[in-house]
Every structure is written in structure tokens, then in C-alpha cells.
Amino acid sequence: MLSKYPLSEVEKAFLAESGVDQITTLIPYLTVDNFPKLGLLTACRFLEWASTNPQGVISLPTGKTPEFFIKWTQYLLDNWDSKKGKEIREKYGLGKVSKPVLKDLTFVQIDEFYPISSKQHNSFYDYVNKFYIQGFGLSKEKAILINSDDIPLAEGKHFSEIFPDLKVDLSLRFRDPINDLEKLQQKSIYMIDEWCGTYEQRIRNLGGIGFFLGGIGPDGHIAFNTRGSHIYSVTRLTETNFETQAVAAGDLGGIEVSANRLVITIGLDTIVYNPEAVGIIIAAGEAKAGIVKDSLETPMTNVYPATVLQKLKNGRFYLTKGAAVKLTDSLDAYYQKGEWTFEKTERSVIELCKKLNKYGHRLKIEDLKSDKYCKLIPGLSEDTVSQVMKSIEDKLSRGLTQEKNEVLLHTGPHHDDISLGILPHITNQLHEPSNEAHFSVLTSGFTAVTNTFVIETLLHTKKLLDEGKIQMVNFDDFFEVGYSLKTDKDVYHYLTNVASENADARKRGLSHRVVRALVSVWGIKNKAQLRETINEVISILRNSYDGEKNPSKIQKLKGMIREFEEELVWAHFGVQVKNVHHLRLGFYTGDIFTEQPDKTRDVEPIVDMFRKIKPTKLSLTLDPEGSGPDTHYKVLQATAAAVKKWSEEHDTSKLRIIGYRNVWFKFEPYEANVIVPVSLGDMSVMEDSFANCYLSQVNASFPSYSHNGKFSTVAKRTWVNQLNDIQLLLGKNYFYLHERAKVRASHGLIFFRDMNVDEFLATARELEKSIEGML
Numbered sequence: 001m002l003s004k005y006p007l008s009e010v011e012k013a014f015l016a017e018s019g020v021d022q023i024t025t026l027i028p029y030l031t032v033d034n035f036p037k038l039g040l041l042t043a044c045r046f047l048e049w050a051s052t053n054p055q056g057v058i059s060l061p062t063g064k065t066p067e068f069f070i071k072w073t074q075y076l077l078d079n080w081d082s083k084k085g086k087e088i089r090e091k092y093g094l095g096k097v098s099k100p101v102l103k104d105l106t107f108v109q110i111d112e113f114y115p116i117s118s119k120q121h122n123s124f125y126d127y128v129n130k131f132y133i134q135g136f137g138l139s140k141e142k143a144i145l146i147n148s149d150d151i152p153l154a155e156g157k158h159f160s161e162i163f164p165d166l167k168v169d170l171s172l173r174f175r176d177p178i179n180d181l182e183k184l185q186q187k188s189i190y191m192i193d194e195w196c197g198t199y200e201q202r203i204r205n206l207g208g209i210g211f212f213l214g215g216i217g218p219d220g221h222i223a224f225n226t227r228g229s230h231i232y233s234v235t236r237l238t239e240t241n242f243e244t245q246a247v248a249a250g251d252l253g254g255i256e257v258s259a260n261r262l263v264i265t266i267g268l269d270t271i272v273y274n275p276e277a278v279g280i281i282i283a284a285g286e287a288k289a290g291i292v293k294d295s296l297e298t299p300m301t302n303v304y305p306a307t308v309l310q311k312l313k314n315g316r317f318y319l320t321k322g323a324a325v326k327l328t329d330s331l332d333a334y335y336q337k338g339e340w341t342f343e344k345t346e347r348s349v350i351e352l353c354k355k356l357n358k359y360g361h362r363l364k365i366e367d368l369k370s371d372k373y374c375k376l377i378p379g380l381s382e383d384t385v386s387q388v389m390k391s392i393e394d395k396l397s398r399g400l401t402q403e404k405n406e407v408l409l410h411t412g413p414h415h416d417d418i419s420l421g422i423l424p425h426i427t428n429q430l431h432e433p434s435n436e437a438h439f440s441v442l443t444s445g446f447t448a449v450t451n452t453f454v455i456e457t458l459l460h461t462k463k464l465l466d467e468g469k470i471q472m473v474n475f476d477d478f479f480e481v482g483y484s485l486k487t488d489k490d491v492y493h494y495l496t497n498v499a500s501e502n503a504d505a506r507k508r509g510l511s512h513r514v515v516r517a518l519v520s521v522w523g524i525k526n527k528a529q530l531r532e533t534i535n536e537v538i539s540i541l542r543n544s545y546d547g548e549k550n551p552s553k554i555q556k557l558k559g560m561i562r563e564f565e566e567e568l569v570w571a572h573f574g575v576q577v578k579n580v581h582h583l584r585l586g587f588y589t590g591d592i593f594t595e596q597p598d599k600t601r602d603v604e605p606i607v608d609m610f611r612k613i614k615p616t617k618l619s620l621t622l623d624p625e626g627s628g629p630d631t632h633y634k635v636l637q638a639t640a641a642a643v644k645k646w647s648e649e650h651d652t653s654k655l656r657i658i659g660y661r662n663v664w665f666k667f668e669p670y671e672a673n674v675i676v677p678v679s680l681g682d683m684s685v686m687e688d689s690f691a692n693c694y695l696s697q698v699n700a701s702f703p704s705y706s707h708n709g710k711f712s713t714v715a716k717r718t719w720v721n722q723l724n725d726i727q728l729l730l731g732k733n734y735f736y737l738h739e740r741a742k743v744r745a746s747h748g749l750i751f752f753r754d755m756n757v758d759e760f761l762a763t764a765r766e767l768e769k770s771i772e773g774m775l
Contacts, residue, residue, distance in 0.1 A: 005313065014044075020329070026299065029316060031330075043068075054104050058210065063592075110266055114237060153187075154187040173193075203235075212280065225267060226243075237263070246258075246702075253546030281295075283317065285322050285665065335373045346670040353729050360729040395675040399675045406436070409438045412440075416690065424686070440609060443583070446556070450696070453561075458537060460511060473527055491568055493505075565694045597641070603642050653756075675751055678719045678723075679747065723748050
């Protein structure tokens with residue numbers, strides 16, 4: 001157990017609540033139910049430490065990961081002696097702790113992109129000043145920060161003069177410069193290296209970091225110490241890898257920027273220099289489960305940077321249960337504690353097939369009895385594997401059922417979520433004429449459209465206007481009412497030119513819709529004003545830095561481009577524009593931390609949509625732990641609240657709710673109760689519609705860390721891998737000899753969960769409870 005580790009009172013309280021009674025990993029960990037609760041745990045531990053170390057040295061993370069850590073810390077400080085504050089403190093080990101004073105702590109910035117202006121709101125320097133120095137009331141004078149503008153360079157020049165394209169070529173450390181600019185760059189790189197050495201020494205002169213809190217990247221990076229970083233690494237200017245660049249793309253305005261930007265980061269040895277340091281890594285969601293297992297169960301290695309925390313007696317991982325799900329401890333507890341369910345039988349048998357790389361029908365009873373988990377199956381017999389195979393066949397059978405007379409409402413947090421999640425299933429539904437289908441994207445999705453894409457589109461639109469090729473602007477009533485009409489015609493003409501492979505005409509179709517959006521958003525009254533507005537938007541975007549929050553009207557324009565893209569996808573199947581609903585929920589603002597969903601602003605529009613459509617089947621992205629973007633679980637909260645409210649005024653006893661997942665996170669076979677076969681034709685439809693319709697996403701400015709390319713390719717790979725898992729259980733001949741052509745044609749599978757209202761609300765309720773009364 002944890003007896004060999006010095007647990008704090010806060011940690012003891014959260015450990016007791018977690019129910020974990022065995023921890024065998026090389027670094028101890030604590031688990032909580034969800035992402036917001038993770039913030040409460042880290043806030044309590046930080047305040048506990050700060051109370052006894054009022055002049056200590058702290059280093060705290062940036063980005064979206066610490067959202068609830070920051071919010072809970074501020075909440076507890078503001079409500080230390082209130083009734084609610086005292087209740088939380090008593091419950092979680094802070095009852096006897098004096099209220100900490102943070103002003104004398106020394107803050108150490110973990111990392112920063114280089115070069116980046118400290119004035120940019122997407123710089124970590126700005127983040128640290130806003131949320132920690134000002135937000136926590138820390139001392140700016142004592143803080144050790146990374147300000148790119150202040151790092152001295154050759155001849156006293158600014159980085160914009162030394163590195164005019166903002167690219168730093170580190171090969172100049174080792175090769176001769178070829179021109180005068182490179183000579184300045186080489187000298188500047190050496191000066192930056194010297195600055196980094198001084199930064200490191202300043203930290204060590206204070207005895208090192210006393211409290212470190214950081215997230216973990218998909219490759220296992222902590223700070224910007226990516227896979228392969230030396231265990232004894234120190235503060236340095238360095239390159240990153242693709243996974244890290246993909247994660248950073250959201251901060252910097254696209255992979256095009258993050259791939260070319262270096263970073264200054266403290267090293268792994270910086271983090272653990274102080275042997276008494278509290279070093280905590282936080283991770284949420286099952287998407288992190290693999291790297292968490294590798295980091296906690298592998299001896300110290302540069303392949304998994306977070307293993308360096310093994311050097312600290314106070315090194316910890318704080319995890320959501322999803323992030324801990326692959327740990328050996330978690331698996332042992334899952335199988336050995338509580339009632340044995342058929343889900344456990346299913347999971348253990350499928351995992352055994354994968355472990356032995358053996359088809360289900362070839363598993364022997366000896367294989368089952370020799371396995372750590374299969375041997376626990378009650379009534380284990382030769383028939384056990386057959387029962388599991390039958391269960392999976394039943395799920396496939398449900399996926400083949402032809403639904404009729406359904407009112408379908410498919411929802412997604414972002415544009416392309418629905419398509420990437422369950423498009424082949426939807427095409428089956430749309431082939432049945434008695435079904436009525438609606439689609440709704442709940443947020444504007446504007447952050448996924450780059451400034452470059454909008455600038456290029458507007459320049460082309462201006463060119464077409466000059467050539468008289470956007471004729472609708474000449475109609476008498478266009479600027480009064482015409483701009484809002486014939487949107488279905490826009491979509492139809494665009495797709496006609498997809499069919500005819502006329503790329504120029506497709507661009508023209510996009511420009512038509514952009515003109516309508518401009519007139520709608522800016523209230524334009526004539527052609528001259530239209531031209532002025534286009535020039536104004538281009539000027540604003542050209543003078544914006546990548547990743548800068550846009551003015552609200554430009555956000556709306558970007559969102560309307562995404563909405564057009566969504567309409568194009570569903571028009572492939574004859575769905576009219578009126579059946580594609582754009583909700584633009586208000587919590588989605590483009591800020592680093594979006595607000596929590598509001599009952600009036602964000603829930604009521606969803607309820608209104610339910611009232612109008614009266615769906616009999618509702619689909620949604622089921623991501624309660626926030627494995628993907630934070631928008632996912634915030635939309636889940638709002639949707640759950642809307643379903644609950646609608647249930648109070650409408651009979652929802654027969655409403656079915658489909659929980660799906662996509663490129664951010666996937667179901668395991670035992671978690672899903674419906675399996676849908678996916679043919680090569682289905683994959684082609686999804687890939688083609690993505691490439692032809694999601695114009696702003698084709699170049700993958702914000703890619704998945706698992707693939708440097710389109711999300712549609714990531715989705716396809718997921719479907720193929722899911723088929724491989726099931727083929728290993730059922731055998732390949734089950735598929736190619738099946739009586740149904742749909743199964744014979746399957747080269748991928750989609751998993752999802754079909755729930756009634758009560759089952760869905762139970763899934764979402766824990767997330768809701770964790771935030772209640774806090775914000």
C-alpha cells in the first residue's frame with residue numbers, strides 16, 4: 001500500500017474516498033471520479049502545502065488542463081470560512097489548516113514558446129501573469145518568468161529582427177553561418193543558451209522547486225520535455241515532436257505555427273532537483289490511460305519523461321478514474337472487487353484473445369484457467385467463450401437493425417463530430433424514407449477556422465465580385481432580404497460542382513455563402529459597403545497574431561463558414577438546410593477557459609429544439625471525463641440538463657439516446673451495446689465528404705496528436721482497429737462468410753452505447769454533481 005510514502009492529510013482524505021486499497025506502481029497515485037474533481041484535489045493539496053511553506057517555490061501549469069485547479073483554488077481562498085468552504089475543508093483534510101497567504105511564494109514559469117511576444121494573450125507569460133500572478137496574488141517581483149521580449153540577443157536587437165520569420169535554426173549551434181543574418185542568429189542562440197543556464201541557476205539558488213504541478217502530453221511529455229528528453233535535462237531552448245506540436249496547435253493558431261516554433265522549458269532534473277519537492281502530474285480521461293500506465297509502471301527512462309518523478313518521495317500522479325483504467329491495480333480491482341458481471345467476462349475473454357493473438361474459437365479451457373482474470377469467471381467452462389461470442393453477435397445484430405418511423409436528432413459539440421463518430425450508422429437510417437432526420441451542432445466551432453483560411457477566402461471573394469461572378473449582389477432586394485434566401489440552392493450548386501470536379505466553381509460556392517454571412521453579420525446595405533467590410537476583415541486578420549481571439553463578428557463569420565460545411569455534408573443525403581440546426585451555445589467564447597453551461601443561455605435553446613423536433617432517438621458525444629476538448633463535456637452537461645428538463649414536460653420513456661465517440665476517444669467492445677459494420681464504401685463516403693465539405697479542416701491545422709493529417713483518416717483507422725479486435729474473437733470467416741452482405745462487406749466497425757433516459761442521466765449526473773454550488 002502507501003505506507004512507505006508520506007501521505008498528507010488531503011491525500012489521505014481523497015485516498016479514502018477513492019476506495020483504492022492497493023497501489024503497486026513505481027509512483028503513487030490518487031484517483032477521482034472526473035475532471036472537475038481533479039481540480040478540487042490539486043487545489044486542496046496546493047493550499048495545504050502553501051499553508052506550511054508560505055515562502056516556498058512553486059511551478060504551476062498553463063493551458064486548459066489546470067482550469068478547475070485554478071477555479072477551486074480561488075473558490076476555497078474566497079470561501080475559506082464560509083459554511084460551504086468549511087464543509088469542503090473538513091471533508092478533504094484542510095479542516096485544521098490555516099488559510100494560506102500566497103503573496104510571498106516564488107513562482108517559476110515552467111515553459112514558453114520561443115519566440116513569442118509576451119504581449120500576446122496566447123503566450124504562457126501572459127497566462128501566468130493573468131491566472132497566477134494576478135489571479136492568486138503572487139509577487140511579480142519575486143517571480144522567475146520567461147519573457148521572450150526581454151531575453152538579450154546579439155547587438156541588443158529584438159527577436160523580430162534576429163528571427164524575422166520567427167524560426168530559430170538550432171543547427172547554427174554546430175555549423176558555420178552562411179551570411180550576416182545567420183551570424184547574428186548564431187550569436188543570439190548562444191546568448192539564449194546562456195540565459196537558460198542563468199534561469200536554471202536562479203531556481204537552484206532557491207533550493208529548487210518546492211511544489212510542481214504539471215500535465216502530461218500524449219507522448220508522455222511534462223513541461224516541454226518530450227519523449228527522449230534526458231533524465232538529467234535542465235532549462236534549455238529546444239525543439240518539440242509532432243504530438244506536442246499537435247497539442248500546442250490550439251494555442252498558437254495551427255500546426256503550421258507550432259511546428260515551426262521552438263520552446264524554452266525547464267528540464268526533468270529541474271523538476272526533481274529539490275528532493276523534498278511535491279511533484280504532481282495530473283491526467284484526465286481514458287485517452288491518457290495508456291501513457292499513464294507506461295509512466296507509472298515503467299522503471300525510470302527517457303522514453304517516458306514522467307518516470308523521473310520516481311526520484312521524489314512526494315512524487316504523485318493525480319488521475320481521473322478513466323485515466324487510471326489501464327493500470328494493473330485498476331484492472332485487478334475491477335475484476336477482483338464487487339459482483340462479477342457479464343461485462344467482466346466479455347472484457348477478460350476479448351483481452352485474452354489479444355494477449356495471446358489467438359482467435360476465440362481456438363481458445364482452450366487451459367488458456368482461460370491460466371489467465372489472471374479469466375480464471376475468475378464464475379462457472380468457467382468450454383462454453384464461456386461461446387457466450388461472449390454470442391453477446392458480440394447480438395450487438396452486431398442490433399447494429400444491422402433497420403430503424404423505421406423514427407425522428408432522429410443527431411448532435412455534436414463541434415462541426416464534423418457527428419460525421420466522424422457515426423456517419424455509416426446515419427446513412428443506414430437515411431436510406432429508410434419513413435425516418436425524419438435532424439442534425440445539430442451545439443457550438444459555433446469558430447476556433448477551428450484559421451485566419452489564413454478566411455483571408456484567402458475573402459481575397460477570392462473580392463476577385464469574383466470584381467469579375468461580376470457573384471451576381472446575386474445585383475438583385476434589388478439582396479441586401480434587404482435576398483441574402484437570407486436560397487441557402488439550399490447554395491448547397492446544391494456546391495455539391496453539383498463536387499460531382500463535376502470543378503474546383504473553381506466550388507470556391508465560388510463558398511464565396512456566395514461568405515457574402516451572405518458578411519451581409520447578415522455586419523448588416524451591409526450595398527456593394528460598396530460589402531467591399532469595405534471585406535477589406536476591413538482582411539486587414540484585422542492580417543494584423544492579428546496567430547491564435548489571437550478574434551472580434552465577435554469575425555468569430556461569427558468563421559462559425560458560419562463551419563455551419564455551411566456541416567450543411568454540405570448532410571445535403572449529400574438530401575437533408576435540407578432547415579433540418580440542420582446551428583445552436584451557437586453562449587458558453588463557447590474562444591477564451592482559454594470557456595464558461596460553465598448556463599441554464600438559461602445554454603440549456604433552454606436545446607430544450608426548445610427538443611420541443612420543436614420531438615426526437616425519438618437522440619445521439620450525442622459521450623465524453624464525461626473530458627478526454628477530448630473541454631467543449632465535449634460542457635456540451636454533455638448542457639444536453640443532460642436539457643433532457644432532464646424536457647422529461648418533466650414530455651413523455652420520454654421511449655426516447656433512446658445514442659452515446660458515440662470519435663477521434664478523441666473510443667469505446668471498448670465491452671462498453672458498447674451496438675456494433676455497426678462499416679464497408680469500404682462507407683469509409684469512402686466519409687473521407688470524400690470530409691475532404692469536399694470541411695474545407696477549413698482539410699489541411700488539418702489542428703490535427704489529432706495520433707496522425708499528421710485529416711481527422712477522417714483517424715476515424716477510419718479507429719473503425720479498422722475495432723474490426724480487428726472483434727475479428728480476433730469471432731474469426732475472419734464469420735465476416736466474409738456471413739449471410740448478410742452488409743457484414744461480408746465490413747472492413748471496419750463502429751461501437752456506440754444505446755441508452756434510455758435514466759441510463760444516460762446517471763452517466764452524466766456525477767459530472768454535474770462535481771460542479772454543483774461551486775461556480
